[in-house]
Amino acid sequence: MSVHVEARNVVKRFGPTVALNGAGISIAEGETHALLGRNGAGKSTLVSILTGLQAQDEGEVLFSGEAAPALADRDAWRRRVACVYQKSTIIPTLTVAENLFLNRQRTSGRLIRWGAVRREAREVLERYGVDVDAGALAGDLGVEQRQLVEIARALSFGARFIILDEPTAQLDGPAIERLFERMRALREQGVTMMYISHHLDEVYEICQSVTVFRDARHVLTRPVAELPHDELVAAMTGEATAAYEPRSRTAGDSVAISAAGLSLRDRYQDVALDVRAGELVGLAGSGSSGKVGLAETLVGLRRADSGTIRINGVAVRPGDVPSALRAGLGFVPQDRHREGFVPLLSIAENATLPIAHKLGRFGTVFPSRRRARAVRMIEDLDIKTEGPEQPVGDLSGGNAQKVVLARALSDSPAALVVINPTAGVDVKAKQSLLGAVEDAVGRGAGALLVSDELDDLRICDRVLVMFHGRVVRDVPRGWSDQQLVAVMEGMEE
Amino acid sequence: MSTATPSATPSPPPAAAPAGRLRAGAGLRLGRFRDLTLVPVIVVLLVVGAFVDPVFLTVGNLTNVLQQQSALALVVLAEAMILIAGKFDLSLESTVGMAPAITVLVIPATAGGSGLLAIPLCLLIGAAIGAFNGFLILKFQLSAFVVTLAMMIVVHGLHLGLTGGKSLFELPESIMYLGGATWLGVPASIWIAAVLFAAGIVGLRYFRAGRALYAIGGNPDAARAAGIRVDRVLWTVFVIGGALAALAGVLETGRLGGISANQGVGWIFMVFAASVIGGVSMDGGKGTVLGALTGVLVIGLVENVLTLKGVPGEWKQLVYGGIILVALMISRVAGGKAQD
Numbered sequence: 111m112s113v114h115v116e117a118r119n120v121v122k123r124f125g126p127t128v129a130l131n132g133a134g135i136s137i138a139e140g141e142t143h144a145l146l147g148r149n150g151a152g153k154s155t156l157v158s159i160l161t162g163l164q165a166q167d168e169g170e171v172l173f174s175g176e177a178a179p180a181l182a183d184r185d186a187w188r189r190r191v192a193c194v195y196q197k198s199t200i201i202p203t204l205t206v207a208e209n210l211f212l213n214r215q216r217t218s219g220r221l222i223r224w225g226a227v228r229r230e231a232r233e234v235l236e237r238y239g240v241d242v243d244a245g246a247l248a249g250d251l252g253v254e255q256r257q258l259v260e261i262a263r264a265l266s267f268g269a270r271f272i273i274l275d276e277p278t279a280q281l282d283g284p285a286i287e288r289l290f291e292r293m294r295a296l297r298e299q300g301v302t303m304m305y306i307s308h309h310l311d312e313v314y315e316i317c318q319s320v321t322v323f324r325d326a327r328h329v330l331t332r333p334v335a336e337l338p339h340d341e342l343v344a345a346m347t348g349e350a351t352a353a354y355e356p357r358s359r360t361a362g363d364s365v366a367i368s369a370a371g372l373s374l375r376d377r378y379q380d381v382a383l384d385v386r387a388g389e390l391v392g393l394a395g396s397g398s399s400g401k402v403g404l405a406e407t408l409v410g411l412r413r414a415d416s417g418t419i420r421i422n423g424v425a426v427r428p429g430d431v432p433s434a435l436r437a438g439l440g441f442v443p444q445d446r447h448r449e450g451f452v453p454l455l456s457i458a459e460n461a462t463l464p465i466a467h468k469l470g471r472f473g474t475v476f477p478s479r480r481r482a483r484a485v486r487m488i489e490d491l492d493i494k495t496e497g498p499e500q501p502v503g504d505l506s507g508g509n510a511q512k513v514v515l516a517r518a519l520s521d522s523p524a525a526l527v528v529i530n531p532t533a534g535v536d537v538k539a540k541q542s543l544l545g546a547v548e549d550a551v552g553r554g555a556g557a558l559l560v561s562d563e564l565d566d567l568r569i570c571d572r573v574l575v576m577f578h579g580r581v582v583r584d585v586p587r588g589w590s591d592q593q594l595v596a597v598m599e600g601m602e603e
Numbered sequence: 604m605s606t607a608t609p610s611a612t613p614s615p616p617p618a619a620a621p622a623g624r625l626r627a628g629a630g631l632r633l634g635r636f637r638d639l640t641l642v643p644v645i646v647v648l649l650v651v652g653a654f655v656d657p658v659f660l661t662v663g664n665l666t667n668v669l670q671q672q673s674a675l676a677l678v679v680l681a682e683a684m685i686l687i688a689g690k691f692d693l694s695l696e697s698t699v700g701m702a703p704a705i706t707v708l709v710i711p712a713t714a715g716g717s718g719l720l721a722i723p724l725c726l727l728i729g730a731a732i733g734a735f736n737g738f739l740i741l742k743f744q745l746s747a748f749v750v751t752l753a754m755m756i757v758v759h760g761l762h763l764g765l766t767g768g769k770s771l772f773e774l775p776e777s778i779m780y781l782g783g784a785t786w787l788g789v790p791a792s793i794w795i796a797a798v799l800f801a802a803g804i805v806g807l808r809y810f811r812a813g814r815a816l817y818a819i820g821g822n823p824d825a826a827r828a829a830g831i832r833v834d835r836v837l838w839t840v841f842v843i844g845g846a847l848a849a850l851a852g853v854l855e856t857g858r859l860g861g862i863s864a865n866q867g868v869g870w871i872f873m874v875f876a877a878s879v880i881g882g883v884s885m886d887g888g889k890g891t892v893l894g895a896l897t898g899v900l901v902i903g904l905v906e907n908v909l910t911l912k913g914v915p916g917e918w919k920q921l922v923y924g925g926i927i928l929v930a931l932m933i934s935r936v937a938g939g940k941a942q943d
Contacts, residue, residue, distance in 0.1 A: 163828070184830035199828045201821035203888035204814075212818055212829040213811060221809045 113175070114139040114302040115160065115191070115271055120169035122155050129155040131326040134169070135304075137271075142293065142303040144313040144334070147323035148346055148536040149506040153306055154196075156323070157275055160304070162187035173271070192264030193273040196306075200256050202249025207231035209248050210263045238262040239292075254285040261292070271302045278307060279534050282397025282562060283598065290316050308536055309563075310342060322346055347538050356569040356587070357548055361389035365423065366525040366556025367408060367439075372417030377403035378579040381417070385556040387524065390548065392570030393560040395598055399576040402444055402529060405560045409441040409527050410434040411449070422524040435464055440523030440555075442514050442531050450514040453503025457495055458484035460502050461516040468521075487516040490549075492542050508539030515543060519550055526550055526557040532566055544569055564591050638882055638890075641897035644930050648904040656911040664907070666789065670858065672903035673792040674699070674782075676896070677851040678870060679877045680796075680803050681844035683895035686878055687807070688840050689820035689887025691747040694736060695848040695874065697758035699867030702728040702849035703778060703856045704762050704771060712773040721778040725853055726846045732758060733845025737838040755871070763864055771862040782857015792854040799847070803892040812836065820887030877902050880930045901930050 115137040122130040130152045137143045147153050158164045160171060162181055171178040179186035200209050207228045208215070216226040231244040240258040242251060248259065257277060264272055274293075278286045293303065293316055305317055313320055314334055322329040322345040329345050367385040372378065378400035385391045395401040406412045408419055413429025420426070421437035434441075443449035451460045462469060462480050469479045484498035491512045495505060502513050511531060518526060528547055532540045548569060551557050559570055567573050575583040575597045583597045652659035678695050685692045706725040732754070739750045784791040807813035815836045818826035827833050848867075856862050875885075881898025883890030905926045909919055 188830075195828070197824065199822065199825035201818050201825050201888065203821040203884075204817055208814065212826070213815065213831050214829075215811060215814065217811070220811075221805075222811065222814065224809075 112139050113137070114173070115304070116172040117156065117160065117166075118170050118172070120156070120159060120166045120171070122152075122159065122164070122166050128326050130159075130166070132169070133323055133326060133328045135321050135328070136331065137302055137304060138319075140297065140300045140302055141318045142297055142305055142316055144305050144307070144317040144320040145323065146306075146310075146313065146320060146342070146346055148538060149508055151323040151346075152326045153323060154275070157193065157195075157273055157306070160273060161191055161193045188267040188269060190269055191271045191273065192267060192269040194257065194260045194264055194275065194277055196275040196279070198256060198260070200248045200251075200260060202247070204248060205244065206235070206242055206246050206248050206251070206259055207244040209259060210234055210244075210266065234262050234266045235259075238265060253280045254288075257281070257289075258292075265296075265301075270300070271304075272296070273304045273306070275306045276308070276534070277305075278309065278312060283595070284396060286312070308534065310339065310537075313342075314339075324348055343537055346536075357552070359388060359390075359552060359571070361556075361571065362387035362554065365420070367527070367558055368420040369404075369408060370418050372404065372407060372414045372419070374400075374403060374407060374412065374414045377412075378576065381576075381579075381581055383558075383574060383581065385525070385558050387556045388551060388554050390551045390557045390559060390570050392567040392573035393558055393576065394564075394567055394573050394594060395576035397562075398578070399598070400579040401560050401576045404576070405527050405529050405558065406444070408434075408558065409439060409443075411443065435521075438521075438524035439527065440464075440518035440521060440525070440550075441527040442511075442518050442529060444529040446511055446514050451502045451510060451517075454501050456484075456499045457488065457493065457502055457505075457513050458498035460513050461487050461520055463517060465520045483520070487520065491516050491546050508535040508543075511535055511543060512539065512546075515546055519546065522553070523550070523555055526555050527560070528557065529560045530562060531559070532561070532563055540565075564594060567594070638894040639897065640933075641881060641894070641901055641930065644901055644933050645897065645904065648901065648908065652904065652908045652911070655908055659908070659911055664911075666793070668903045668907045669793045669796075670790045671906075672899055673790075673796040674851040674855040674858070675870060675873060675877070675902070676796045676899045677799060677847045677854070678874050679881075679895050679899050680800060680892060681847035682874045683878050683881070683883045683890060683892055684803065684807070684816060684840050685844050686883050686885060687820050687887060687890055688816040688837055689823065690740065690837060690840070691751055692733075692736060692841065692844055693748070693751040693871050694732065694754035694758055695844060696867045696870040697755045697762065698729050698732050698845055698848035699852040699855060699870060700862065700865070701758045701762035701852075701867075702726075702732070703852040704766055704862050704866075706778060707771050707774050707862065708765060710775055712775050719777055721775045722781070722853055725778065725849050729845040729847070729849025729852070730842045731845070732848075733841040733843070734838070736845070737841035740841070741834045741838055759868065766862075766864060768864045770864060772860070774856065774861070778853055779857045779860065782854045782859075784857075792858065795850070795854065800892060800896050807892055812839075816840065817888055820884075820889070822888070873902055876927050880927060902927070 113136050116135070118134045119132045120130050120134060121128070121132055133152055133156065135145065135156065145153055145156065159166050162178065162184070165181050173190045201212070210231045211227050215222045216230060217223060228244055235242055235244060238261065240262050242255050242259060248256065251259065277289060281289060297303065305313070307313060317334050319331065319333045320337060320342070321331040322342070324346060364387045365384050366387045370382045372381040381404055393401045393405060403412060407414045410426065410429055410431035410433065418425060419428065421434055421439045424437040426437050427433040458480050461484050469475045469483070481498050488495060488498060493509050493512045493516070495509065502510050505513065515531060518528070526547070531543050531547070535543065544566060547557060547559060559566060561567055571587055573585045573589065573594065574581050575585060575594070577598065577600045585594060585597065649660070658664050678699060681695055682692060702725045705728055706721050709724060710721050736751055736754055739745050740747045781791050781795065786794055807816060815826065815831045818829065818831055819833050819836060823833055852867065855866060877898035878890070878895050879885065880901060881890065881896065882894035905923060909922055914922060
């Protein structure tokens, strides 16, 4: 097979930091090639160089053996490479049609012909099987549809090479399956793809070969079939890591989180659950199962239509976060960027927000005490930082998530609700996050872990599975992936 | 501005999954009405005005309303474009007074032939202020709000300093002409505003450069990825905005026959009120020039009704603000979506 895309000895510096240090990749025609590495390994930098958004300082980029076009020649780049970026490049205030043909709308003279733009947009959507109304506002689309529009737009330039940068980060199980089906169909038609993800199982499912970067350097390139899981993780982390071993423990008698008769229209109906002290309970289900809505109700971010919630034996006011916190709850919200932290405030301030009242009297906060607490948290959770005064906004995804978890744990909560803690977080950070949750449970907290990741749920003592707004099964530890997925998809054996 | 060549019909790419259903662009047609949520408000104002005073619904009075608002309308046009592109310009109001004032100081009434250069010079001053704003915001990477707040003070300060705080009355003929002339029975300033608004409506709807404003205001990174030269487009918008504000100054000067030291001062609040009740989002990416125009009309009609009703000057502000709030609520209810 001939080489479709190649980057050789690429060096890229940003001031004093070296983002890529003589790294390279070689992707064969028609294959789906995974690019793996921990946060900060240089993946994003390579993507921006391969898509022509930034120039490398040294080294070269070749497409089918020819040198890459000049940086300013956007059209030439777009004919060679298409990219679905991690961050959405859809403009929410414009229609789907206009998003598809942004800055290349069909014109007569210089006037845009809207009829032609809409017609061509419908053609593109139809050609790629995207069931979306070309006249709809892009902001009204769901995450999956928006991504499909981005893929259709990327392909409509005629590129035969697509980069998919963490496309599954925000999709639920069935949507990921549909995306993979689409990727397989594209591969059959000879499209070359580079696939970036933190989910190793996805790499094994969809990719033929894999390249691993570590610390801005190329570590290995191998066919996926010849690379065992442990070896891949070892290549990414630079050390042999044992697979995460769930710990065994015995639950206490008292109930940490208890809900009875909870219902919220269009989300979940008549849910009852009990999480005992010292118990770690998983909550699984597809994106539409209502699991996140339920968890957000438990912590007070949403208000149920009916039902009661007790935290640590205390009935909490529905829809009132402070009341839940007072009862001894700590939680990690779904979207850390929106609800998790204040990016401009320091780690110390973010991590101690809920316990500010314990750091001084009469509304004052002693900086020295806050600093001491923060230093301890940074050690406990192994947060990579310059110090407690660094703003959380500067941290990588995994470390920012650790700060959010540190905050949830700051008051030694009796009850803990954690929603998708490992989303967009690399292998090693994942382990320390899950370890911290298990530590808290070991100290006697009752925890509810909501996750889309089967790997996260493996540490749970039992997993409650939701389907269409109801808790349908209580699965004890020792399940297999197939079993759990079957229950989540409503396919009872 | 960006004029990347249109790539021809995309080369035959692979057909992926089975084709999906096709639906008509119902959302788009609905979207068009969103610009016109103020039309009911205007109708109400016309009806109320007719009851308040029989003079209200005469051609003479309505022409008068339009003429009075034409200068403000140009500034609203400028601000609407800047807001749609996701930026801010508070200094426009100071340009309205300062650009003609400097022009008159450079080209006195006695200049004779060189008086013809007065309007081009005035527009150039406005454009230069816009260009300087653009420089500070784009090249220096400062916040548009703070930069133009400072520039609002600086430009007005320059006006006061150079004129000694006095009103200017001896003006060249040419700078007076546009604000007072009548073409085909309609004041020239109405023609000018009408033509420029028409150009704005067409430009922002049917030109790539115009659509680029929406793209930049909606998501600048996505606009850049689509090959739009974001900084260049924004800079151009600031320059056009400054020139429009200067032209507004010319119209206002001609209408009033002089340049007071306070010309334009306080306009910016009306400008924002008109833009926002007209549906232009302060967050960028949303709104239309037509919507902004309806906003100007609402403000003009309210002012006119209040004057005809003989509301005392001291109470006008209160009634004015209250009516703007009501208009906001009506357009919010009619538009359906939460305002931003």
